[in-house]
Amino acid sequence: MRVSLMALALGAATVVGTAAYAQGDVIAERRAGLKRMGEHMQAMKAVVDSRGNVQPLAATVDDMIAWYQSMPGRFPPGSDKGDTRALPALFAERANFETINTNMVNQLQVLRAAAASGDAAAFGTAYGQTGQTCGTCHRPYRMRAS
Template sequence: MKKTVALISLLGSLACALPAHAQFAKPEDAIKYRKAGFTLMAAHFGRLGAMAQGKVPFDAKAAAENADVLAVVGKLPYTAFVEGSDKGETRAKPEIWKESAKFKEAADNNQAEVAKLVAAAKTGNLDNLKAAFGSAAPTCKACHDHFRKD
């Protein structure tokens, strides 16, 4: 039994270490995947933002639930910027691939701020949510401004 668990753990670790492009049969699949991930991110980020901005009443339980989803989906799209996925039905600018270090830095910055937003939402405190949202929103906009076609 221990050998089976160890083998499963090893195989899982190897699977996680494979290059991201191995996850997608075609570049179009990567584009669809990242679009879906960003759509989910936007929906749950937007719900938290609506509460932070007073557009909807603050609901601590809903904030925590949306934060839980955002914690997972906020990491997904970035694995789908693989070779060849710069062509096709995408709003991704070529700068993503030409300035990959800058894009990675922007993505990492966004994920760090989203992690703070998630933590703030889970406190059940509106002021914490407002502060964290105020820091996270510009990181989203920065990527849109530089790396997304309108």
């Protein structure tokens, strides 16, 4: 009896340990992906500022669309704990978070169409709107850097 209880306890510890590891992974992965989104925005800004060719940026925007389509799944319950700047409100106001994220994907579709058309002025306008859309999620749901 004593032995089987011990085995049960060990089994439970293993499960908890695995879950904690997976959670840490989810946070590290989403932060790395969001960092990449920031780098994409910087790279596109350089093209906008230098009035360069926007057409090749369609591929960059494709990576962003794929990322934001995956965003809701990257904030599973419990991933508000750990090395994250996601605010508790994000998890409490899930539907609103997802609505803002859908707006982000829609805005990126506009940006992609502007890139594909090669119209640098239209791209510049859509780029500005894209940056503002990032802010509509960061203001309520991301901790400010200290």
